[in-house]
Amino acid sequence: MTTPIDPQTRIGHVHLRVADLDRALNFYCGVLGFALTQRYGSQAAFVSAGGYHHHIGLNTWDSAGGTPPPPGHTGLYHVAILYPTRAALADALARLDGAGIALSGASDHGVSEALYLDDPDRNGVELYWDRPEGEWPRDEAGGLKMVTRRLDLAALRAAATRP
Incomplete structure (x- = not known):
């Protein structure tokens, strides 16, 4: 028998690989309205709602210029x-x-x-x-x-x- 997780546990943030950081920021900040909390040049950025340190991380560390995974592969739904x-x-x-x-x-x-x-x-x-x-x-x-x-x-x- 396993002990249940603390019921106050929450998922704090998600970190996404993106091909183009500016394009991703235009969507998450420009369209959805998240605020940019920190940016690391052209490689990474963190965005949030309500002043939280970050809800979404975006990076191009292994994905700059990349393409989405094809259907039939594992990954984020x-x-x-x-x-x-x-x-x-x-x-x-x-x-x-x-x-x-x-x-x-x-x-x-x-x-x-x-x-x-x-x-x-x-x-x-x-x-x-x-x-x-x-x-x-x-x-x-x-x-x-x-x-x-x-x-x-x-x-x-x-x-x-x-x-």
């Missing part, structure tokens, strides 16, 4: 960025719309609403917000019952506070 409210997720959708970035998917999972897309290096990105836990769907025994339904993007867009 996606990084998930949790927004605090539905309105904040709607604002993120407005940013994507404004930048002409297409979604690869959008789902209502019952527990959350999620947008799926690729960054410029074809790293999968999920942008989502969690519904309050009391609203999560449950089965008859009280167990969590996640679902995958089409997300109403028009309704989400209407929730945006940004013009």
Whole structure:
């Protein structure tokens, strides 16, 4: 029997290999709105939300000018960025719309609403917000019952506070 991990444990950051640091920064800072916290020339940078030291690291140490891994290979499926409210997720959708970035998917999972897309290096990105836990769907025994339904993007867009 294993001892469970401390329930307060969180994933603090993700570090991505990218082909072009400026292109990656234009996406993560320019489109999504993260703040640049530190840059190491043309090789690496750290970005964050809310003043944290970094949520996302970006580097070209082994990947400058590289290509994404082909289908059928292991690696990162996606990084998930949790927004605090539905309105904040709607604002993120407005940013994507404004930048002409297409979604690869959008789902209502019952527990959350999620947008799926690729960054410029074809790293999968999920942008989502969690519904309050009391609203999560449950089965008859009280167990969590996640679902995958089409997300109403028009309704989400209407929730945006940004013009």
